[in-house]
Amino acid sequence: MKANIRSFTDADTSLLGLFENTLKQNWDCPAYSDYGTDNNYTFGDVAKNVARLHAIFKKIGIQPGDKIALCDKNSSHWAISFISVITYGAVVVPILSDFHTDQIQNIYKHSESRLMICNLKTAKSTGIKDVMDIEDLTLINSDMNYLLSEFKNMKADDVKFFREDPDGLALISYTSGSTGRSKGVMLPYRSIWSNIIFADEKLGLPRNCRTMAILPMAHMYGFAFDFMYEFCIGAHVHYLTKAPSPAIVIKAFNDIKPAIVIAVPLIIEKIVTGKVFPVLRTKKMRAMVKIPGLRTIIFNKIRQQLIDAFGGDFYEVIIGGAAFSKEVEDFLRKIKFPYTVGYGMTECGPIIGYEDWHSFAKGSCGKAAPRMKVRIDSTDPERKAGEILTKGTNVMLGYYKNPEETLEAIDADGWLHTGDLGTIDKDGNIFIRGRKKTMLLGANGQNIYPEEIEDTILSNTIFEECVVVQRGEKLVALVYISDDNLKKHFMTRQNLMDSLEAYKKKVNIALPKFANITNFEVQEEEFEKTPKRSIRRYIYK
16 A cells, blocks of 8 residues: 655755655664675765765866766666766766767767766776766775774764755756767756655655665656655665566565556566567467356456566556556556556656556556646647647756757746647546657667667668668667669669678667667558658658
8 A cells, every 4th residue: 555645844844854854763773685696785885985976076177067978887886976967066978878979979078977887897988087987986096085984883863965056957867869969958946955855745655665776866757756755764675776678676675665656658568568468369368268257356466466466565556768558558557557657758867757646547658747838839739739838846947058949848938848649538538649859768778869870870871861760679770861862882782781780780889779770671662751851751651
């Protein structure tokens, strides 16, 4: 059952106040563990490491407002590093560790970061000199470090953080890694604070509960609801430091038994379509589910098996980040599985819409979250889809060093234009009907921007036009090459087909693994275009 809502006190109106209070109140309780390792930290351990890093930052001349990049896979040290940077008053620049070396360098330079916290392999490949090794949280090539033993006598009452300006810049999250498309979302303290408070208002998980972080912490969905909220309520977060294969994930769920499950649709869809549907579609099972009493028994058993697969002790599964399969959702509703679908975007840190699974409307993505407003730019919002607009505490300050994009995203009245198309019913349920944006979602929640992949492909002049599409977990590059262009490259159609595998390998070397393409498909004709000669992307699947 859902716990009584714990609710933060009226005094907890500061994000750093939440951090200070949770460290003090949960000093001897477990805070972070790296699943499958001996790395375990209490809240007191976290506080001592934070104090040590603050001393190092001060010693090397880091000032409040300076940017510090953070690039690595999920881990306890990632979490400790983040808390250290933000409570020092510096601005955190989280970077997905799967980004290509050039992308990491671009973000580091564009953000004007003074320091990067990462592993030695990343430091070496990027050539960045001012680096702190995330493995032991010490500066590389420097003797300006403090030993943790110097803070061994630190007590809970010694924890004291400044109180921030809610509109001050706390974090820059890059939605892209290339310089040509870099959009650094500037999130203020109030946005992070509001997302944490929202989670407490709606979920009310008990203090010291166990949770598991699967989604990338450098991605706002995983950051807010696998990390920030749990830290502030005194939960024990277990970090899955290995690639989340189905076997590893299921074992971890059963070992940890998390109180909440935060997932992208693909995780749920894989289990249902791969394990459940094949059984239900056998001739014998189809006949059995037609018998009303027997159908109920079968559905109840499947429901319990699914619940057990996720540890068996969670309140609900929150699904977000991409469109959810209608077939899978219909089935989950039939068996009364405790799921809900939320709506958000990096620019809102991330939450926009949510509803508890008991009252969630099938096919929707919830209602406007607390401190947020949602409206549809349509003459008939219930029936005619229009762009989804949102406004409220969660909304970003703008895009870093990009006033033009900021003005395009946030209008004069403060409404953020999401780029998504939707409707909203009389009860306030939001239904996404389409996406103006082209962003795709990787299996583990990574943002994939097809234009970046296409740019890489088109750098080889043999290709004239390209559209990258997503089919399940696979990315496929649809390409067009004219006969004239083949002649220019002294190639035939057969030569081209023989060379595509080599082209694919070359392209994938320049891309992060989650953005690798699996195949080229050569189109016989040019792509259909608008009068402005833009490719009509939406007609290609």
